[in-house]
Amino acid sequence: xxxxxxxxxxxxxxxxxxxxxxxxxxxxxxxxxxxxxxxxxxxxxxxxxxxxxxxxxxxxxxxxxxxxxxxxxxxxxxxxxxxxxxxxxxxxxxxxxxxxxxxxx
Numbered sequence: 827x828x829x830x831x832x833x834x835x836x837x838x839x840x841x842x843x844x845x846x847x848x849x850x851x852x853x854x855x856x857x858x859x860x861x862x863x864x865x866x867x868x869x870x871x872x873x874x875x876x877x878x879x880x881x882x883x884x885x886x887x888x889x890x891x892x893x894x895x896x897x898x899x900x901x902x903x904x905x906x907x908x909x910x911x912x913x914x915x916x917x918x919x920x921x922x923x924x925x926x927x928x929x930x931x
Contacts, residue, residue, distance in 0.1 A: 852867060
């Protein structure tokens with residue numbers, strides 16, 4: 827499976843490299859208010875847009891990732907507190923009961 831992953835990565839790299847080599851023609855990049863930059867290679871424009879899209883996507887998902895990390899930290903802390911309370915409870919012994927396995931329909 828590891829070799830298949832590396833083969834697919836190599837194939838994707840070769841396709842992207844060939845695409846980049848075919849798109850080196852200079853283009854005019856126009857901004858707002860009639861501001862333009864001339865002679866920029868098309869692949870540079872495409873690379874900048876991929877980077878901008880990646881950064882924007884990362885920034886959009888950042889609040890969700892941080893919320894999940896805080897929730898995981900809170901659950902670990904609660905688990906540790908409950909485990910400590912279970913370990914220090916006086917005179918009580920943990921009893922185990924047999925549980926039947928769950929069958930999927």
